[in-house]
Amino acid sequence: MEYTKLGKTGLKVSVAGIGTGGNSRLGIKTGKTTKQSIAILHEAIDLGINFIDTAENYGSDRIVGEAIKSFPREEIVLATKSTIRNSDGCLSADEVICRFNSSLKRLNTDYVDVLNLHGVKPEEYDYSLNELAPALLKEKEKGKIRHLGLTESASCDPHHTVIEKALKEDIWEVCMVAYHLMCQQARNTIFPLTQNNGVGTLLMYAVRSIFSDREYLKETLEVLAAERKIDPALAVGEPLDFLIVEGGARSVIDAAYRFVRHEPGVDVLLFGTGNVEHLKTNLSSILSPPLPQPTVDKIYDLFGHLVGVGLDMPRFTS
Template identity: 45%
Template structure:
């Protein structure tokens, strides 16, 4: 497995990271047993993945904790906590105090079976919550680090609605963050303009989510989203066929599937350190880890993608 230097964290990580959330949640969303989800984690580790991402909100921390028993030193553990009281509106004002946030982290440690989390993220932060993070939660994260309970400070955006990276654009003006997680994919590559130049300039480790999601793994969802973009006049439809928009990528010298093209597209983007892949299928896992180690898409394909989707910043691909 290819590895990269993870910003200024001092860590070396695999270019592929295993995501335990998204629509799949290690297959828990569609009936995988705990044993099957653990088998996915073990297979990923055995194939050289040393970065595992989870979150309180996914309900997969106990599964990750069980899977890494006796193998804790083989992985970089990344987890997240939401910053508001559960059951209240995420855009509401009921945001957690630093003290409550710190108390909650004890659960993450317990469920993961570790005494130190490598990367703890504030999960899915909206732009209008960011000031609170700076005032209340960053000091809490610093205390957790002083106590040896976390190693790196991270923050993730709510890409489903913050498709133009408003929150992260702002967060990256500060110097607190060791790690950020951003949405980036073939149909919304706007992080290329707003996030990745800053993370590279500041040497902040960067995780990519939404590489594939639904829009690039399910042909019906693909056609639907492309039609929406076309109807809103956001893409040049003379460059593609509406029903099968990515046919131009499916050629022997380009890619053998849309998901392959989608992961390779992200993998070679300057500033993209770890590409998260979320799956509950061993076949998908093997396929994805293979394609994440393949060369970049040919320049001609990249140019065409840039021409069609280069200015899109209003969809996530969810």
């Protein structure tokens, strides 16, 4: 495993982090038993992954809590997220703190290394900064939160306006940003700032559905070609097969992980899976060298202008 520092938090983190959300949720959503989900986390930790990303609303907290019991707590960098809204609007600070305390119980711990506000939408940012963050800072003073951050709501905010605003405030030490082969906006707008400000950067959406579902990828390329947003030749034949070259990527998924992993400014690449074989293959991709430079240049050239592609919500909402 390779490790790096999570920006100014100083936390030593594995460059690959296991996410317990997305469409797999450690297999919870694909029929795996709790025992199998715990085994995935144990395998990840045995392979050197020390960063676990969970959230109040993933339904995976108890599994994470059970899995990390077998390890000294200080060997795990545990990040969770607070839900900030319900169907009536933004939650009060008291409600957010109350829910956070319940998460800690489910996680079998008395502190988290990172607490992110979950999927902050542009219209929720000011409330998050002015009402929620001060309350969370009090929990930080009590030692329940080591570092505070936020994650964007990628599908609502493809230009990363929330993260861009957040990077003007010292209060947020960590952020989570969407970035992938066909969604490269953060490269010019966000990563220079996170590096400059020392904000720990977690990356999501490297593969998601667009690169794990061949038909979805093919349809996306066809739509983009019909809208004249990409070269129509890309919509013909096996999708993105130009990525697979001698000395380069072994598959589209391999390329997708390697492309984002080596982007300057990315600290932890999050990926989710409910499948032990995928865990191992993905880790091998994430720890592989960068794609050949001509391939990287071609990816910038073909897709660098696209906005908001492949940022779908999870298929499961609870």
